[in-house]
Amino acid sequence: MAFVDLVRRAADSDIWYSFKSSRIVVVATVVTLLTFAMAFLAPILAPHTPFDPATLNLSDALKPPVLTGEDGSDWTFPLGTDEQGRDVLSSIMYGTRLSLVVGIAATLFSMVLGIALGLVSGYVGGAVDAFIMRLADVQLTFPALLVALLIDGVVRGLISVQRHDEIALYVIIGAIGLSFWVQYARTVRGSVLVEKGKEYVQAARVIGLSPVLIMVRHVLPNVMGPVLVIATINIGLAVLTEATLSFLGVGLPSTQPSLGTLIRLGQEVLLSGTWWIVIFPGVTLAILVVAVNLMGDWLRDALNPKLR
Amino acid sequence: MLAFILRRLAQSIAVLLAVGLVAFTLFHYVGDPINAMVGQDTSMQEREELRQRLGLNDPAPLQFARFVINSVQGKFGLSYRTSEPVGRMILERLPATLELAFCAAVFSLCFGVPMGVWTGLYPKHWTSRFLQAASLIGVSLPTFLIGILLIMVFAVILGVLPSFGRGNSVQIGWWSSGFFTFSGLKALILPSITLGLFQLTLIMRLVRSEMLEVMRTDYIKFARARGLSNRAVNFGHALKNTLVPVITIVGLQLGAIIAFSIVTETVFSWPGMGQLFVQSVQFADIPVMAAYLLLVAFFFVVINLVVDLLYYVVDPRLRSGMTTSAARGH
Numbered sequence: 214m215a216f217v218d219l220v221r222r223a224a225d226s227d228i229w230y231s232f233k234s235s236r237i238v239v240v241a242t243v244v245t246l247l248t249f250a251m252a253f254l255a256p257i258l259a260p261h262t263p264f265d266p267a268t269l270n271l272s273d274a275l276k277p278p279v280l281t282g283e284d285g286s287d288w289t290f291p292l293g294t295d296e297q298g299r300d301v302l303s304s305i306m307y308g309t310r311l312s313l314v315v316g317i318a319a320t321l322f323s324m325v326l327g328i329a330l331g332l333v334s335g336y337v338g339g340a341v342d343a344f345i346m347r348l349a350d351v352q353l354t355f356p357a358l359l360v361a362l363l364i365d366g367v368v369r370g371l372i373s374v375q376r377h378d379e380i381a382l383y384v385i386i387g388a389i390g391l392s393f394w395v396q397y398a399r400t401v402r403g404s405v406l407v408e409k410g411k412e413y414v415q416a417a418r419v420i421g422l423s424p425v426l427i428m429v430r431h432v433l434p435n436v437m438g439p440v441l442v443i444a445t446i447n448i449g450l451a452v453l454t455e456a457t458l459s460f461l462g463v464g465l466p467s468t469q470p471s472l473g474t475l476i477r478l479g480q481e482v483l484l485s486g487t488w489w490i491v492i493f494p495g496v497t498l499a500i501l502v503v504a505v506n507l508m509g510d511w512l513r514d515a516l517n518p519k520l521r
Numbered sequence: 522m523l524a525f526i527l528r529r530l531a532q533s534i535a536v537l538l539a540v541g542l543v544a545f546t547l548f549h550y551v552g553d554p555i556n557a558m559v560g561q562d563t564s565m566q567e568r569e570e571l572r573q574r575l576g577l578n579d580p581a582p583l584q585f586a587r588f589v590i591n592s593v594q595g596k597f598g599l600s601y602r603t604s605e606p607v608g609r610m611i612l613e614r615l616p617a618t619l620e621l622a623f624c625a626a627v628f629s630l631c632f633g634v635p636m637g638v639w640t641g642l643y644p645k646h647w648t649s650r651f652l653q654a655a656s657l658i659g660v661s662l663p664t665f666l667i668g669i670l671l672i673m674v675f676a677v678i679l680g681v682l683p684s685f686g687r688g689n690s691v692q693i694g695w696w697s698s699g700f701f702t703f704s705g706l707k708a709l710i711l712p713s714i715t716l717g718l719f720q721l722t723l724i725m726r727l728v729r730s731e732m733l734e735v736m737r738t739d740y741i742k743f744a745r746a747r748g749l750s751n752r753a754v755n756f757g758h759a760l761k762n763t764l765v766p767v768i769t770i771v772g773l774q775l776g777a778i779i780a781f782s783i784v785t786e787t788v789f790s791w792p793g794m795g796q797l798f799v800q801s802v803q804f805a806d807i808p809v810m811a812a813y814l815l816l817v818a819f820f821f822v823v824i825n826l827v828v829d830l831l832y833y834v835v836d837p838r839l840r841s842g843m844t845t846s847a848a849r850g851h
Binding site: 347350351354355356358359362363365366367369370371453456457460461462463476480483484486488491492495498499502503506 | 536539540547551658661662663664665666669670672673676677684776777780781783784787788798799801802803804805807810814817818821822825
């Protein structure tokens with residue numbers, strides 16, 4: 214019964230109304246959900262296992278996509294194959310999965326980090342606040358891409374190259390996460406400064422709760438709204454940053470390719486006219502990012518028209 | 522005015538010192554510079570002597586001071602990868618990046634502002650609707666994908682423009698310029714478009730929304746009532762008042778252009794600083810990374826400073842606000 218109530222309330226809400234009335238957002242959401250499903254069900258849906266060398270056959274190499282109708286194309290490889298005989302469609306499915314994993318994990322990481330620093334900064338104030346905010350100022354001087362590149366380079370300096378390939382996934386999540394925390398921290402700090410003076414915080418202090426408990430249980434829920442909006446927008450940005458880093462050859466290695474890595478590998482052979490190896494991953498990435506961005510923009514306007 | 526400039530200068534120097542501290546920390550705590558300089562069979566004693574001679578055992582503040590002084594003089598040490606002086610490596614590649622960034626900025630301004638004015642004046646026209654939709658795609662597409670698409674169309678299918686490199690360049694002192702040869706100019710086209718496209722769409726959308734807002738104001742109606750020509754109203758009154766936010770964004774985006782030239786240079790094998798930086802990240806070549814970081818920070822700080830000063834040139838209201846507040850003794 215409670216569930217039916219909840220559904221009825223959701224169906225009556227402003228947000229659902231604004232969602233329904235914007236056709237392009239509905240399309241974007243469907244596209245995003247389909248991409249997520251395709252990516253996370255890759256082990257079941259993908260027709261081939263492109264990164265298991267045992268299943269590859271060099272005689273399948275460089276087959277054109279079916280729809281071109283050129284010689285050698287067949288339905289076993291609907292989007293063609295690359296120069297090692299890997300199925301482009303399956304590579305894209307696995308690649309999208311990695312891209313999404315990195316994008317979401319990096320966004321969560323930067324969100325947690327930004328919230329923690331923002332809470333501390335706003336609640337404690339004083340020298341701690343000044344230090345964190347000046348750090349944020351300096352980091353904001355640089356584009357996130359540059360910061361992520363730098364962090365990646367430093368990690369490479371600290372560990373050996375071989376070891377780096379093994380933990381590349383975590384390095385890139387950390388690098389992107391560390392380059393996106395500023396926005397959260399600033400937003401949270403601003404809201405905390407407002408909330409701090411309110412009666413419920415004073416009351417919590419009077420009954421002797423610890424500062425950590427007050428911050429997490431009482432202040433945090435009241436500042437989560439804008440944070441979630443930033444996070445939605447940042448998922449698209451994080452996916453894009455990951456793709457760019459991998460394209461530059463400092464992200465995920467070719468043994469574990471994301472969409473960006475696939476595009477880099479495809480570009481290397483583009484001049485020989487095998488366009489399908491690079492175009493299909495590229496189109497997938499573009500569609501994914503556009504769809505996620507449209508959803509993020511809509512959510513921003515729907516949840517808080519003043520935020521803009 | 523002078524107090525304002527001085528305050529901004531002090532802030533800029535503080536930011537540079539902070540970045541310098543990061544670069545210095547990288548230099549000294551990531552990887553051992555001694556290991557990079559000597560062979561496998563150097564004894565511990567010799568290493569220690571070298572360490573002493575290079576001043577690596579001095580207190581950290583002293584070393585930092587030395588680092589700052591050296592950096593100001595353009596001495597960034599030797600590259601771990603090529604053993605060349607880092608300062609010279611960067612200097613050799615600086616012209617390529619600056620020419621590319623300049624062309625991209627000019628491209629985005631020359632097309633972005635007129636397109637923004639047009640779509641702002643005639644928002645219902647079909648060309649405006651088309652440009653608006655196209656710009657949405659331009660904002661969302663990643664830079665490297667645009668570059669690859671351009672290469673595919675103009676280099677692979679049509680075969681009219683080169684897909685990589687700078688073409689022939691002319692040496693003027695230490696500056697190697699691609700502006701004076703036909704192949705150099707041809708090689709600039711695709712990278713500049715790739716790099717400038719995002720900025721173009723951004724400028725266009727910004728000018729458009731500012732124009733839409735300004736066209737509704739009373740002073741535009743009044744200018745029309747005075748019987749001024751459309752041209753005078755549109756450009757003399759409306760466009761001029763949209764310029765403050767445009768300058769802010771363009772200025773800040775110049776920094777982004779320099780950063781994203783990393784991607785464009787990789788796509789087009791453009792022999793600039795960005796490519797050097799990516800290689801240094803791949804090889805963990807810390808001195809090059811530190812020097813690039815400092816140089817980019819320097820560019821950003823200078824650009825921000827110039828943008829702040831430009832406000833006062835463009836917007837007379839700020840100037841008068843300044844004098845009145847100064848008169849009040851603030």
